[in-house]
Amino acid sequence: MANHSSLPPEILMPETFALVAGVRAAYVVEPTGEVVSLSFTDAARRLKSGPPPVLCHARQTAARLKMDGLRGFDVLELFAFIEPARFCLPTPGGVAQALGLSVPRGHEDEAISLLTSARTLLERLSARLTSDAQDARQAARLAHAMNAGGWPWARPVLAALGEGDTPHSQNAARAFRVWEGLPKWEERGGETPPGDAPVSPQEARQRLDALLAGGRAEKRTEQQMFTAGVTAAFDPCDIPGQPRFVLAEAGTGVGKTLGYVAPASVWADKNAGAVWLSTYTRNLQRQLDGEMDRLYPDPEQKKRYVVVRKGRENYFCLLNFQEALSRLQMRPDGAIALGLVARWAGKTRDGDMIGGDFPAWVGSLLGRGLTAELTDTKGECTYTLCEHFNRCFIEHSKRRAKRAKLVIANHALVMIQTALNAGGGAAAEGGAPTRFVFDEGHHVFDAADSAFAAHLSGQETADLRRWILGAEEGRRTRSKGLKARLDDLTADDEKLDHLVQDVRQAAHVLPGPNWRTRLNDTVSQAPSSGAAEAFLAFVRQQVYARDKGSDGGYSLECEAFPPIDGLLDVALELDQALMTLENPIKGLIKRLLNKLDDEAVELETSERTRIEALAGSLERRALLPVQAWRSMLKALRETPVLDGNATPEKPSDFVDWMSVERTHGRDLDVGLNRHWIDPTKPFAAAMSQTAQGVLITSATLRDEGEWTSADQRTGAKHMQSPIVYVAQKSPFDYARQTRILVVTDLNKNSVSQVSAAYRELFLAAGGGGLGLFTAIHRLRAVHERIAPDLDQQGFPLYAQHIDPLDVGTLVDIFKAEPNSCLFGTDAVRDGVDVPGQSLRLIVFDRVPWPRPDILMRARRDHFGGRAYDEMLTRLKLKQAYGRLVRKKDDQGVFVMLDSALPSRIATAFPKDVEIQRVGLKDAILETKAFLSDHA
Structure with a gap:
């Protein structure tokens, strides 16, 4: 290290203010220690003209201040650098808690805590000079590289490590070479098949007793009986x-x-x-x-x-990471994101970037494209060719x-x-x-x-073309296509080389770059860019002609039958083109597998592994989708054209339909879809x-x-x-631990009435409320109306589809802050496991009937009509209600704001819990009284 002095390194804190954005106002801690509140307008003005602040989650802060972007000394970035691969909630309180500091109360206290947390992190880093010198050296090299990219925290980090601003080596890229420190695996022989010895109920119970030993969990008779019963599997x-x-x-x-x-x-x-x-x-x-x-x-x-x-x-894909590093000269600011990823990659347990020890908020902080770019999302692995x-x-x-x-x-x-x-x-x-x-x-x-399911869509077919052909039209990407992945194998195998060329030639039938732009042309003007684009243009025309909601901004769909004029002709043309692609893919797979036999003596283990993997990826990534698409086109062409009111005989196993996926009025994808009815x-x-x-x-x-x-x-x-x-x-006593209320005097179509109900119920519960919605637009509308009032009362309201955080992180924050509230849709209803007081109230905006789309209608006809709808609705309510009580001392209130809850649906709830149908006023009073009594 650069610091050879016996003096400890300096803790260099940024000479700027700390900022927290609430829902109504922003809160600032001046360098003098003075705490002031600012309107969003004044806060935004100060941020544009003044120095960058110390803050927590820049994107979340910018969203609340209604700013396009915001850079500053983000404490989350500092935490991710100094404590990589470690969990922490992306809030001022979450950072403080992870560091063992006092958890702040209120926004002013949060702003103050940011400075304390930042200093604590820098002190921890400085201590590693003696406790973990190797990590300190690696951190210093990366901090120098990130400093070149303009990372605000670079100078304080380097100071804490006793470093100057100038790196020792001019080769900053070497700091990112995380793969050099990762362990290698070795091939092992084949695994022995497992035995067939059964598990007796007694053995299972004994193991359960061992798992429960140590007093960390209570013994339950119900659990013992369940364990004994499932041993039959x-x-x-x-x-x-x-x-x-x-x-x-x-x-x-x-x-x-x-x-x-x-x-x-x-x-x-x-x-x-x-x-x-x-x-x-x-x-x-x-x-x-x-x-x-x-x-x-x-x-x-x-x-x-x-x-x-x-x-x-x-x-995490090391080759994708290396490719991203090669672009640093053109995009030096990318050093910040890649530096944080490099710190994590050196400490991760297993490289899982989605739900593993890579904090989800890092992706939301630096842009969600980060994880897509650095994982193998496109299936382009080169296997043993990869260094x-x-x-x-x-x-x-x-x-x-x-x-x-x-x-x-x-x-x-x-x-x-x-x-x-x-x-x-x-x-x-x-x-x-x-x-x-x-x-x-x-x-x-x-x-x-x-x-x-199978989807003959623009996105799926274009992805397959890119997978086969690689980058086109000068696009910068590591995607080299099938030829590059097989080059060394085709060098001395002329037949294999010809098959690769045939696959590549046939792949040109699939949609090429900028296919979405061309698809907006009418069918009569559609350019001759291949049978796939022509087919998709006809599909788009049929959907727009038949979906009655085509003037809105939402996704559209229509039945595949009867097809519009000209659609069957292009469907036949596309099917023939796909057959020209399918046949050489089959031949390529067969040729690769034959090499395993023909060259068994010469092939090294690594070569066999690669050939098997290439054959498998060809089948999974190319052959199976193409065969599914051809089957769908065949069904479309074979649908009989009938006169009068007669309908064609539909295939018994599948439902096919056409759709246009849209967002904010823009077409994202177009295609023919196939799902199994069952x-x-x-x-x-x-x-x-x-x-x-x-x-x-x-x-x-x-x-x-x-x-x-x-x-x-x-x-x-x-x-x-x-x-x-x-x-x-x-084992829970639901009649004692819960209340179920159905509000009878509320107009569920009035956003103002529904908003008032949510606000007053959440206030009556003192926070700890989960609001469930059957439509995203209603969630957004209610959130806009009540979030400021709740925030002013000290009950922060988080929301799926609004806060730039993934569902898991939102649930973690909700769980950690007992007085917070959370809005969400189905993903929140199914993903919540919040024992204790953090979840004491669930409010559902409407009865969650299934959406009557084409697929749902087909399943309703197959599974029993209205009874099927009611079964699905009961199961959703049963799942939601089950979130309320997770421990024997939990208690909570379940409120349905839709008076049209049929008694046949209400059987989703336990029989011994009375369902009270009351007005909103009484629901508020009952919620407050019941939760107060159990507090």
Whole structure:
């Protein structure tokens, strides 16, 4: 280091003011210590003419001040640099709490705390000169590089490290070479298949007792019974194609997570195999990972036995990062974002940028494109050709998962990979798992709906063209296309080279750069840019002609039948062009797989790995989508044209429709869509072929106490296996702990009345309110009216779709601030797990009936008409109500502002809780009295 003096380095604080923006006003701490409040206008004027302030989350602050942009000494950036890969809420209080400081109360106190937090962080960094000299050296090199990019904190950071402004080396880019310090993985031999030893209920209970030891959780009879019941999923499979299949509903408070972890971990220990634990939300994935500390208190042991697996698009890509570094000369300010990422990359547990230890607020702070740019979102991995392959986070994760005992995954990854394994093609993975637990099982239907859908759209087809051809028209990107990824293999294989050329030539039929601009032309004027663009232009015309809401700013849709004149002709032309693309892709995959046999003696392990990966990516990324698109075009052309009022016979398994995705009046995408009417059908088929044991569990599987809806929503009805049902009631006394109120005298169509209701109910509860909305525009309108009043009373209101923060972060803030309130839609309703006083009131704006779009209408016809709508609505209400009580001493009030809540829908709530239909005045009084009594 530069400082060779015995004197401690100087703590150099910025000579400027600290700023916090509330909802009504901004609060400033002057360098003299004086605290003043300013109007937003005065604050914005000062920011434009004065020095940059110390603040917390510049984008959030700028949004509140209604400014286009704002730079300053952001304490979050300083925290991310000094404490990389560490969790912290992106608020002044969150930073203070993470540093062990007093949590501020009120906006003025928050502004003062920013200065204290900043000084504390700099002091911690300075202390590393002696406690962690290597980290201090790395931090200094990066700070010099970030200083060249104009990072405001660079000089204070360098001063804390005893450094001057001038770096020791002129090669600043070397500071970013994080890959040099990352460990390498090595190839291992094939894994031994797991055994088939069962798990007895007694073994599962004993493991559960061990997990609960130490007094960190109470023992519950309900949990013991649940654990014993779900062990059936771990019995040996007796009949091929008939895995053990268990549906288990565990009411809130049973403790289902540890309840299934106990038998899963016993099975993994006894059989030397992995159980995959799948969740739907990132929040539960993170929570489940945390629970593993009970099973493996030693971090090294946990790292060896527990792996979090996600899709490739979630992980930090070292090659993408290196490519971004190459652009620093043209964009030196990019050094700030890349420097913060480099600090994180050197400390991360597994390189997960989406829901892992990469703070979500870093992406929102520096621009959401940051994570998309630095992850493998486009599927362009070069595998062993990549110089970082043996340090790759994705490959690390895949290899660790094969040796793990418990793999925490998500429904999307599990379903897609299981379907590929069942197909047995090039994309199938060897050593695939055979035991699965699907938590949040009420989302299996939705996850399968997304996983098995197909979209012949502008975005999907253009992405495939870019994946095959690489960058076009001088665009700067690392995307080199298929030829570059296979160049060394085609050099001495003329047939392989010809196949690559054929694929590239055929790919020109897909939409090229700037396809959206051309698509705005009318069909008659559509340029000859290929059959795909011509087809999409006809689709767009049909949608605009038939959707009655085409004058608005929202997305549009229409039935695919009957097609407009000319559409079938271009559909046939596109199908023939796609066949010209499909055939050489098939030949390319076959040729690559043949190389594994023909050159078995010569190929090194790394070469085999790469060829297998290339064949798999060709199947997954190109062949399967093209085949799905051709199937959709064939169905469109084969739809009979009938006279009179007759309708065509529709395919029994699918619903196809056309759509134009729009935002703010602009077309984003156009296409023909296909969804399974019952997506659990392919899910069940894949599980039948690959799994030996499946447990699907949730607090809300059944509807009105019957298993029919669970069978329908989980794929159980399609299984040949006998189904084992486990139901464990919640131990909570809902009649004592909750109240359910339906407001009868409110005009739900009046924004002012609904806003007043939310405001007064939240005030009556003293904060801790969750507002759920069935439409984003109503959420925005109510937030605009009541946020200032709540803020003035000391109850901050956070909101999905308004605050520039992801849902998980908003929920974390809501959980940490007991007097705060939160607005959200479905994602918030499903992702909230807030025990204690932080959530004591839920207010729903309307009965959450399903949106009557084309897909929903088809499913309603298939699953039973109105009864299907009512079942879905009850399950949504049951999920929302279940957020209210998470512990035995919780209490809360559930309020529905829609008087049109039918009694047949109200059966979603516990039978022993009286549903009170009251006026708004009485609802406010009852809320205040009930929560005051239990305070």
